[in-house]
Amino acid sequence: MTSADADDLVVIENLDFAHGYGAHQVYKGLEMRIPRGKITAVMGPSGIGKTTLLRLIGGQLKPQSGSIKFAGHDIPQLSRSALYEQRKRMSMLFQSGALFTDMTVFDNIAFPIREHSDLPDEIIETIVLMKLEAVGLRGARDLMPGELSGGMARRAALARAIALDPELIMYDEPFAGQDPISMGVIVKLIKSLNNSLGLTSVVVTHDVAEVLTIADKVFIIADKKVVAEGTPEELKASDDDLVQQFLSGDADGPVPFHYKAESFAKDILGEEADADSDAEQRKERDNA
Numbered sequence: 001m002t003s004a005d006a007d008d009l010v011v012i013e014n015l016d017f018a019h020g021y022g023a024h025q026v027y028k029g030l031e032m033r034i035p036r037g038k039i040t041a042v043m044g045p046s047g048i049g050k051t052t053l054l055r056l057i058g059g060q061l062k063p064q065s066g067s068i069k070f071a072g073h074d075i076p077q078l079s080r081s082a083l084y085e086q087r088k089r090m091s092m093l094f095q096s097g098a099l100f101t102d103m104t105v106f107d108n109i110a111f112p113i114r115e116h117s118d119l120p121d122e123i124i125e126t127i128v129l130m131k132l133e134a135v136g137l138r139g140a141r142d143l144m145p146g147e148l149s150g151g152m153a154r155r156a157a158l159a160r161a162i163a164l165d166p167e168l169i170m171y172d173e174p175f176a177g178q179d180p181i182s183m184g185v186i187v188k189l190i191k192s193l194n195n196s197l198g199l200t201s202v203v204v205t206h207d208v209a210e211v212l213t214i215a216d217k218v219f220i221i222a223d224k225k226v227v228a229e230g231t232p233e234e235l236k237a238s239d240d241d242l243v244q245q246f247l248s249g250d251a252d253g254p255v256p257f258h259y260k261a262e263s264f265a266k267d268i269l270g271e272e273a274d275a276d277s278d279a280e281q282r283k284e285r286d287n288a
């Protein structure tokens with residue numbers, strides 16, 4: 001292991017990944033180093049593969065080639081049982097990671113601890129209360145998920161995500177659907193948990209302004225690979241149009257607004273329109 005590897009908890013090299021037996025290439029030659037103990041933001045246009053990246057790191061998806069080292073273990077090469085061991089060191093908080101609706105907040109947080117350990121009830125209670133305290137919800141332990149606000153539910157899910165003391169926590173759109181105040185609370189929580197629990201955090205988000213206030217490192221993904229990386233300050237100072245498009249949230253710029261599609265005329269009018277539009281395109285080319 002090189003010293004750079006020791007500083008990086010996750011090292012991705014030359015990764016190729018396609019969904020659906022190669023039908024949809026998501027990554028080609030992706031390279032990424034996620035620094036240990038820091039907060040890393042991953043941004044990019046919708047559908048570019050950010051959630052897929054988290055699933056690859058977590059071993060839920062296997063790349064066609066390349067390596068994904070987590071603390072030195074090459075995730076895609078691990079046996080099922082070895083992967084299970086490494087997965088215990090990671091936690092993923094997906095947007096859809098809802099709480100179990102028929103259990104109290106306390107039992108929701110206790111659930112993974114009961115599943116993965118034989119600890120006595122008193123110890124589990126102490127751990128759960130510590131996790132709830134960390135997210136400011138100790139007083140809400142006996143509430144049912146249906147009694148929580150959206151922001152509180154997100155925080156309870158966060159308490160559950162840290163229940164087993166992971167080393168790596170991956171957040172998929174943690175601020176989505178939150179009002180500005182609860183968004184601010186979650187931003188601060190991600191930072192304080194990262195620092196107080198010695199975590200490494202990866203945050204996939206479209207909320208650029210929020211995440212830039214806490215990120216130590218930022219990756220921008222486009223065109224199947226990393227197109228820019230650096231500290232928030234470095235990216236803000238970049239004169240790259242694409243970087244600026246992301247940071248300012250502009251719809252127009254090097255990244256197209258539309259997902260690639262047949263010509264609108266063809267979709268609406270069928271083949272006939274397509275033949276017309278082909279003829280027009282040829283005419284335009286000839287005139288150029």
Ligand SMILES: Nc1ncnc2c1ncn2[C@@H]1O[C@H](COP(=O)(O)OP(=O)(O)OP(=O)(O)O)[C@@H](O)[C@H]1O
Nearest residue numbers: 019020024026044045046047048049050051052053
């Ligand atoms: N199970 C799947 N099978 C086939 N294609 C998939 C599957 N899951 C995702 N995709 C496709 O892979 C691409 C990447 O999806 P992904 O959800 O990782 O993007 P994303 O960057 O997280 O998007 P968003 O920002 O909108 O959440 C998309 O084009 C999506 O349609």
